[in-house]
Amino acid sequence: MELRFILKQLILPPGGFLVLLLFAWLLWAWLGRPRAAGLVVFIGLAGLWLFSLPVVMEWAARQIEREPALAEAQWPGLAQQAEVIVILGSGREEADPAWGGDQPSVTAIERLRYAARLQRASQLPVLISGGLHYGQPPSEAQLMADVLQRDFSVPTRWREERSRTTWENAQFSAELLKTEGVRRVVLVTQAAHMPRARWCFERAGLEVVAAPLGFLGVPNERPVGGWLPESKALWQNTRLLNEALGMAVYPLIYR
Incomplete structure (x- = not known):
């Protein structure tokens, strides 16, 4: 259980983005690959920005939330x-x-x-x-x-x-x-x-x-249509990514 928890934290944001930054440092400092390091930093920062956007969270939730609410x-x-x-x-x-x-x-x-x-x-x-x-x-x-x-x-x-x-x-x-x-x-x-x-x-x-x-795939009603980054959206997108990965992995490990 401890190993599963550690791996999960290293994959999901913000841990996954920190791992990318560490990888970029290794490319630059140890392997002498500044261009590759810069590309990895760009990918990490772009990913962090996207995961912080309410509009991305709203779209992702609509892909995952398949069951309708009970009236x-x-x-x-x-x-x-x-x-x-x-x-x-x-x-x-x-x-x-x-x-x-x-x-x-x-x-x-x-x-x-x-x-x-x-x-x-x-x-x-x-x-x-x-x-x-x-x-x-x-x-x-x-x-x-x-x-x-x-x-x-x-x-x-x-x-x-x-x-x-x-x-x-x-x-x-x-x-x-x-x-x-x-x-x-x-x-x-x-x-x-x-x-x-x-x-x-x-x-x-x-x-x-x-x-x-707790539906997330509803109009976000944020300023600028949800294109400004915020910490709550990062947390919500992390939860959605966890579910997407779970739905992909569970059929492979459980029968």
Whole structure:
């Protein structure tokens, strides 16, 4: 897991751009190739600029976010289409003194809020899937279940606390649910993550009703049409690149 994390940080921005700059320095200082070094620096800076543009983020999100949002009128009918709401973990923020400990990440809170509304409308039971964050307890599932109950008054029937990846979210959740005879799930995660998550859960033998949220492929409404760089767009584009790479790699390593 540690090696996977390190490689991911070296590939995704901003780590990938820093690796390019290091490569450029090696070309110039060690190999005496100033023109090649200049080209690599240009590629790195151009990539950093593009990844910082909201307009690029908006376009990229539209390529990845394939599942439509559920209309609110559809929420009560979910009980006829599925048997459980599955919420996927999304990391945590550590040791926040305002809360007296670790808390679910911002994206995890978004998933909980949306799932709470779906649960009240459909009355379906809830499963939360998320293992240990960097191997440290409590699990993401436990943190999210506590928040779901305390802040949204929604109970959690099942907690899957072993998973470290989206593939494991699906495999271990399917193990829990199939012992109860459950095979149809409402899957709650960000819109960009939904294609990879759905693929994993269907490979685990579950029928999926997609409930995506947090769409990024919407008009950005930024000044100058989104052509000015900003740090938020860099973070969002990094998430989208992570999903694009995940969708490319998962079919190669998981069967």
